[in-house]
Amino acid sequence: MLFVLETVISGALAGIMYSLVALGFVLIFKASGVFNFSQGVMALFAALTLVGLLSGTIPFTNTDNPALALPVWAAIPLTIFVMFIVAVLIEKFILRHLVNQEHIILFMAMVGLTYVFEGVGDMMWGSDVKVLDLGLPQGAWDWLFDTHDLYVEKIEMVAAATAAVLVTVLAVFFQKTRIGRALRAVADDHQAALSVGISLRNIWIIVWSAAGIVALAAGVMWGAKSGVQFSLSLIALKALPVLILGGFTSIPGAIVGGLIIGIGEKLVEVFSGELIAAAFAGLIEIDPGVFSATENWFAYVLALFFLMFRPQGLFGEKIIERV
Amino acid sequence: MNAAPNKKANGKAETLLSVEAVSLSFGGVKAIRDVSFDIKKGEIRAIIGPNGAGKTSMLNVINGFYHPQEGTITYKGKTRNQMRPHVAASQGIARTFQNVALFKGMTTLDNIMSGRALRMKCNIFWQMLYYGPAKKEELEHREFVEKIIDFLEIQHIRRIPVGKLPYGLQKRVELGRALAMEPDLLLLDEPMAGMNLEEKEDMCRFVVDVSEQYGTTIALIEHDMGVVMDLADRVVVLDYGRKIADGTPKQVQNNQDVIDAYLGVSHD
Numbered sequence: 001m002l003f004v005l006e007t008v009i010s011g012a013l014a015g016i017m018y019s020l021v022a023l024g025f026v027l028i029f030k031a032s033g034v035f036n037f038s039q040g041v042m043a044l045f046a047a048l049t050l051v052g053l054l055s056g057t058i059p060f061t062n063t064d065n066p067a068l069a070l071p072v073w074a075a076i077p078l079t080i081f082v083m084f085i086v087a088v089l090i091e092k093f094i095l096r097h098l099v100n101q102e103h104i105i106l107f108m109a110m111v112g113l114t115y116v117f118e119g120v121g122d123m124m125w126g127s128d129v130k131v132l133d134l135g136l137p138q139g140a141w142d143w144l145f146d147t148h149d150l151y152v153e154k155i156e157m158v159a160a161a162t163a164a165v166l167v168t169v170l171a172v173f174f175q176k177t178r179i180g181r182a183l184r185a186v187a188d189d190h191q192a193a194l195s196v197g198i199s200l201r202n203i204w205i206i207v208w209s210a211a212g213i214v215a216l217a218a219g220v221m222w223g224a225k226s227g228v229q230f231s232l233s234l235i236a237l238k239a240l241p242v243l244i245l246g247g248f249t250s251i252p253g254a255i256v257g258g259l260i261i262g263i264g265e266k267l268v269e270v271f272s273g274e275l276i277a278a279a280f281a282g283l284i285e286i287d288p289g290v291f292s293a294t295e296n297w298f299a300y301v302l303a304l305f306f307l308m309f310r311p312q313g314l315f316g317e318k319i320i321e322r323v
Numbered sequence: 324m325n326a327a328p329n330k331k332a333n334g335k336a337e338t339l340l341s342v343e344a345v346s347l348s349f350g351g352v353k354a355i356r357d358v359s360f361d362i363k364k365g366e367i368r369a370i371i372g373p374n375g376a377g378k379t380s381m382l383n384v385i386n387g388f389y390h391p392q393e394g395t396i397t398y399k400g401k402t403r404n405q406m407r408p409h410v411a412a413s414q415g416i417a418r419t420f421q422n423v424a425l426f427k428g429m430t431t432l433d434n435i436m437s438g439r440a441l442r443m444k445c446n447i448f449w450q451m452l453y454y455g456p457a458k459k460e461e462l463e464h465r466e467f468v469e470k471i472i473d474f475l476e477i478q479h480i481r482r483i484p485v486g487k488l489p490y491g492l493q494k495r496v497e498l499g500r501a502l503a504m505e506p507d508l509l510l511l512d513e514p515m516a517g518m519n520l521e522e523k524e525d526m527c528r529f530v531v532d533v534s535e536q537y538g539t540t541i542a543l544i545e546h547d548m549g550v551v552m553d554l555a556d557r558v559v560v561l562d563y564g565r566k567i568a569d570g571t572p573k574q575v576q577n578n579q580d581v582i583d584a585y586l587g588v589s590h591d
């Protein structure tokens with residue numbers, strides 16, 4: 001039983017990370033109807049920038065100057081500022097020119113953007129695997145282990161707490177403030193939003209900045225665990241099924257969807273082999289080990305299943321075609 | 324909102340907006356052909372005409388959704404080849420839409436609050452925290468919005484997502500959102516369409532009150548000739564994108580071209 005609980009917790013913690021990435025997608029999709037294919041690479045780029053600043057890397061030269069290395073408290077705000085500049089550039093050079101274009105054109109632009117991010121990140125900060133050391137606590141949480149015999153890594157708890165705070169701040173921001181209201185207005189009806197003087201450009205810059213910050217958080221958490229390297233950008237692939245589950249426009253959907261997928265894939269990976277082997281016992285001999293690699297595709301199977309029965313996602317509004 | 328005296332158009336009143344020789348086409352479709360007219364400060368100016376005459380297109384030109392290929396628009400003394408929606412809104416042009424364009428997922432309150440977008444200036448950092456100045460600002464504007472809600476008699480639907488409201492009330496909320504902008508020029512695209520008699524009468528009363536109490540200049544598209552006769556100071560008539568008449572309701576009503584247009588007499 002304890003082992004099940006441990007599995008659920010570690011699944012939930014991974015799930016929060018997926019939620020974070022999915023949240024970036026949702027924000028941008030809500031405000032501009034653009035599917036930001038580059039969200040994963042954005043996380044990589046943000047993490048690379050942070051590592052670069054922390055270790056005093058001089059951009060485009062691939063050399064470090066330790067004298068320029070910034071402390072954590074300065075490097076994080078500066079990275080956020082860089083993500084803001086990125087948002088401004090994306091609005092100015094891409095979105096502004098593609099308003100009212102077909103979805104597929106916007107999508108292609110995002111695919112292009114992904115490679116630009118990747119290339120620029122490489123050129124600026126180098127392509128070697130980097131260690132991200134923010135002084136986050138490592139190892140297991142002793143107290144839980146001693147008292148409840150549960151093994152939970154500290155860094156995962158920190159990640160979960162950060163994600164929870166971020167999600168709360170964003171939720172309040174988009175629910176309660178003028179800019180939040182403007183964002184929802186734009187998501188609801190472009191023309192009406194324009195008619196009351198809401199500036200689409202500002203809203204886009206704001207959501208892309210927010211997505212950049214969320215990407216930074218995801219990149220940092222992932223990078224602190226497994227190093228900052230190209231594979232980090234692949235977390236975007238995990239966010240896709242989360243979006244299908246939660247609905248492309250729902251913030252709570254992104255959160256719940258992430259948790260379901262995180263927990264689900266861990267449980268399936270750990271227990272499905274034995275269960276299936278037990279079910280077929282006596283009929284055919286099944287090696288439980290065969291099912292140990294489900295983590296990579298379980299999420300997609302679940303998503304496909306969902307697409308068949310609830311294409312708008314758990315929280316998404318019902319899709320009604322206007323005629 | 325300060326009450327201003329209602330200045331009916333009398334030839335001496337100042338011109339708030341004039342469009343000069345405007346033409347607009349979409350590919351082969353000529354929506355507006357060489358139309359000129361003006362709107363004077365404080366008046367209710369009706370725009371009428373059969374379906375497809377170009378009335379909505381004209382409003383879209385005025386608030387910058389459409390950019391005409393030819394002609395100019397002079398608003399508050401400044402002449403432009405085209406308006407931009409953001410400029411129009413910040414210069415005091417508000418509008419409603421023929422097919423209600425509300426933020427369906429938001430409440431009545433939030434919809435009308437969104438009309439205050441341009442007047443709220445609190446910076447994003449305070450807003451992030453929803454603290455201090457941001458909260459204070461929100462409350463001040465809330466007070467203003469409550470006045471509009473009282474004025475339109477929609478207190479009971481404050482907290483209801485507008486998508487769930489009946490059509491007539493949605494139109495009223497949309498008017499509320501436009502009024503929240505404290506506009507100098509209010510563009511109303513068929514505000515009474517699809518309403519029953521009682522709702523129509525209410526809406527007429529609101530339009531008259533806005534005009535009389537706040538001196539707001541109004542451009543009104545309306546099919547119901549009774550309403551137009553009652554409300555409008557002057558009427559411009561469009562047909563197939565052309566202006567075919569312009570004058571007081573009486574003059575327009577007796578104009579042979581107008582009668583022909585409405586009876587569907589063939590165009591040469």
Ligand SMILES: Nc1ncnc2c1ncn2[C@@H]1O[C@H](COP(=O)(O)OP(=O)(O)OP(=O)(O)O)[C@@H](O)[C@H]1O
Pocket residue numbers: 349352353354372373374375376377378379380381421
């Ligand atoms: N965005 C657009 N693209 C193509 N054609 C358009 C567009 N907007 C308007 N039109 C065309 O312009 C002409 C005038 O349309 P408009 O909507 O202005 O008419 P209207 O007078 O408002 O009619 P109604 O009384 O039916 O609302 C029509 O032929 C219409 O099809």
Ligand SMILES: [Mg+2]
Pocket residue numbers: 378379380421
């Ligand atoms: Mg129309």
